[in-house]
Amino acid sequence: MQLPKSxxxxxxxxxxxxxxxxxxxxxxxxxxxxxxxxxxxxxxSDVKVVETQRPSQEDLDKLESVENNLRCGQSPSLxxxxxxxxxxxxxxxxxxxxxxxxxxxTLSEAFFxxxxxxxxxxxxxxxxxxIFLYNSCNEEIDKVYTPETDTLYSFEKWLDSNSFIYNLxxxxxxYFVDDGSSQLLNN
Numbered sequence: 001m002q003l004p005k006s007x008x009x010x011x012x013x014x015x016x017x018x019x020x021x022x023x024x025x026x027x028x029x030x031x032x033x034x035x036x037x038x039x040x041x042x043x044x045s046d047v048k049v050v051e052t053q054r055p056s057q058e059d060l061d062k063l064e065s066v067e068n069n070l071r072c073g074q075s076p077s078l079x080x081x082x083x084x085x086x087x088x089x090x091x092x093x094x095x096x097x098x099x100x101x102x103x104x105x106t107l108s109e110a111f112f113x114x115x116x117x118x119x120x121x122x123x124x125x126x127x128x129x130x131i132f133l134y135n136s137c138n139e140e141i142d143k144v145y146t147p148e149t150d151t152l153y154s155f156e157k158w159l160d161s162n163s164f165i166y167n168l169x170x171x172x173x174x175y176f177v178d179d180g181s182s183q184l185l186n187n
Contacts, residue, residue, distance in 0.1 A: 072099035093134075098161035101177060102134040103144075105155040105166065131155055131166050133177065144175050144182070 072095035093104035106129050131145040131153060145153060145166065156165040156172065163176050165185060172185040 094155065094158060096158050096161050096164070096177075100136055100161065102136070103132070103155050103158065103164050103166075103175075104134075105131045105153055131175075133175070142180070 093102050095102055129147055130143050133142045133144050134140075135142070145168065147153060151169050152167070153169075154167045156167055158164045159174065162178055163174050165172050165174055167173075173182045174185050175182050
């Protein structure tokens with residue numbers, strides 16, 4: 001079947017019509033798509049969307065500590081030996097990621113900042129002062145650090161199941177659980 005010649009001939013009118021359609025159809029398609037997207041939007045147009053700030057690393061570390069304590073359970077009773085001198089301060093004790101150890105410091109840095117010892121008095125460490133590590137497998141407590149002077153010290157956080165960071169006079173150290181060694185952390 002052959003079409004009449006008038007349907008297959010290119011005329012100035014057919015060129016103009018093709019050009020108009022070629023230019024206008026993408027714009028019409030975009031406008032229809034934009035309106036359709038607005039009509040099916042999940043968030044209504046009168047709702048204000050507010051961007052939130054990403055939590056700080058300190059907040060994330062605190063959250064991880066709380067999650068570990070919830071996952072591993074409460075600190076065990078150590079037969080009259082408190083994790084801290086004040087039982088209400090046991091929240092400073094933090095389980096390792098594998099729930100095999102608990103690390104804590106008995107006094108935070110804030111204690112010495114608010115209650116410094118007089119310089120004319122000699123410092124004698126008490127048995128409950130320092131940084132400790134509890135092993136839940138053999139239920140033994142190891143003393144990682146014993147203060148010799150009124151230094152500032154604190155348990156910081158677990159790095160992994162085998163090591164944690166502690167702070168001595170604003171210098172950070174890594175303690176390795178397997179061999180009991182400490183190493184100055186280079187920032």
